[in-house]
Amino acid sequence: MINIAILGFGTVGSGVYAVLQKNAGLIARRAGQEIRVKRVLVLEVTENPELFTSSIDDILNDPEITMAAEAIGGVKAAYPYVKALLASGRSVVTSNKELVATHGAELLALAKEKGVAFLFEASVGGGMPLITPMCQSLLANQVEEVYGIVNGTTNYMLTRMSRENMDFAAALREAQQLGYAETKDPSDDVDGPDACRKIAILASLAFGKQVHTQNIPTRGIRGLEPFDLRAAARLGCAVKLIAWARQTETGPAVGVEPMLVPLENQLAGVEDVFNGVLVRGDMVGNVFFYGRGAGKLPTASAIAADLVLAAQQGAAVHNSIFWEPSPALPAPLTSGEPATYYVRVKGLAASMLPGLYGPGELVADDGGQAAYLAENITPKKLYEAARQVKALGGSVQMELRRLEQ
């Protein structure tokens, strides 16, 4: 029997408790031993003091507890608690992407040093298996690229904007009403920081070195208009917020940005709050993972699997799930490679766009604004063109790179 502690009893923490209760029999069989929740850390104990405690020391001083699931969120309390647990020789699993993206290298090294596991399958893609298959099932592969839809809230909004011709504000209101987006400040989702943390984790795993969020150029979906989604549809594309990381000739490049996704790509079919991630390995080619990117029970299901993986493999799990520390870089991890870009320009005659952006295709022109698909243009040339648009009295409203398959 493994005695564990759950830190936090909000949506995720109570979900872990529920899953471990509900499917206790099959989890015990597949884990080879029973997993029992001995203590749950909460801010204030209002019931069952045998189970609940508000003191981390009750967990740290209990030699029966050998593992913990961190479900507090944020880094303020989670970081010192997780550190203390690992330092005390206990494995820790978490869905806390901020913690992993920020302190991952340090916590992984600490786990390895102490002979325990620090795992975080649920931090990206919720219940959808991704990190373990990418690192273990594809271990014979060099991961050349990993990209996809990792934020369910913005994907829900884009789905609504595209299907119902809804504008950004209306889609955001709906997402807030449904509890997908924060009411007070939805910027973590809509402006990309959430997706940025997730791709930082995937990129760090793929490249084997800490990728810092501050080095990842990040743009969310604010500013997108139904005009853009209609124009994209005419080009045989969906608009999706894509988090991506790949090896380029000049080194790793990572980003978060809304992109044109050709309908043939599996990612174009990822709708509503679902997540989908493509991993390209040098031996296997493209593989694709898809599932519910969030939610109480799906996330808890991934945490339960990590508990078992930690019990089975211990610190050996970090032969495959690991990255080295690395300082933040002075410059963002951009790529200078040419690509096809959609640009929407206001206050300038559409006829001027080919001259500014080079060869391409006029996609839409409603008099007030025009959309142009510029082919094979470098980011540098794109920047140059935007400067000229401004000098001519116009303004670039939107730029969307087209995903190449």
Place this chain on the structure above:
Amino acid sequence: MINIAILGFGTVGSGVYAVLQKNAGLIARRAGQEIRVKRVLVLEVTENPELFTSSIDDILNDPEITMAAEAIGGVKAAYPYVKALLASGRSVVTSNKELVATHGAELLALAKEKGVAFLFEASVGGGMPLITPMCQSLLANQVEEVYGIVNGTTNYMLTRMSRENMDFAAALREAQQLGYAETKDPSDDVDGPDACRKIAILASLAFGKQVHTQNIPTRGIRGLEPFDLRAAARLGCAVKLIAWARQTETGPAVGVEPMLVPLENQLAGVEDVFNGVLVRGDMVGNVFFYGRGAGKLPTASAIAADLVLAAQQGAAVHNSIFWEPSPALPAPLTSGEPATYYVRVKGLAASMLPGLYGPGELVADDGGQAAYLAENITPKKLYEAARQVKALGGSVQMELRRLEQ
């Protein structure tokens, strides 16, 4: 260091050798130790007798060899060799779906008894991670349903038939020219036995008991006409060969059949030789795996991962990847549940179809034959209607169940 033997040196066997050479460094790092191919079993040794041997005894009597990758195919030689290797206390991994579907329960029990692993990730979906994520990453889930496209050859043919309005014979010729289908006898692919073996494996894993191929109603894509694919498109569906297994109220049901797949379903976007499988867990909901279902290096990449899994977990892997033996059943594992069916009927006025099939929609009628979408009809009623069609001088040319999401 782990010394392994490879049995067979055809496409798969030489692929395993190539992957273990090419990515030796990263595999060693992630496995925690080097994996070295010490012997390769071939029918006739023509070079390098230090490596190649035609005698299984050279492998069985070599105490340094602790694992083997079986890549002979079929069961005639593979079955006794794998049995002997497991009996001698060596882990075995394989991509041999016939071996696993036929002798899986026995070989799994033998591996467990001997304290070693018998693994077969590559037997379904080639290099795409599926079996390990389904059994380990989703271990906190009761798998309620698993279904998908597991035969690349027929999926390639259906893609061509649908995109190019090609008939079955022409699509088959093309698949044969490209080496996707056997030239001599393509029936293993086109009539469903290959998909049947693969779903037998997935169903056995999901239900924990041996599901026998002879209990799986299996129908391939022979008889499908461009007429059907066009009619399906009008209904917002693709036609795909679906292998499926699910828990119904009356017990497990399993099948292989061409189906109407609504375009919203992830499976509709699986084209060419790719595979895609949906797994529904009671906690996580739907997750979807997609990748190249066959091919030398993708398959070898999955075999390499299994070698490492066997080394890491040993017999403990069979807490999660396992099924019990179970006798073949006297009756097929059908489901009597009602569904929506597409039927194509020849030699009967289209106007008679609603009377025979009940409520539904006339989809197409070219005078010679008509297609009807019968709603909410039981297999029993469908069979009854087909009998009546025949009695009235007509004939049912095709029946396609519609996949419900």
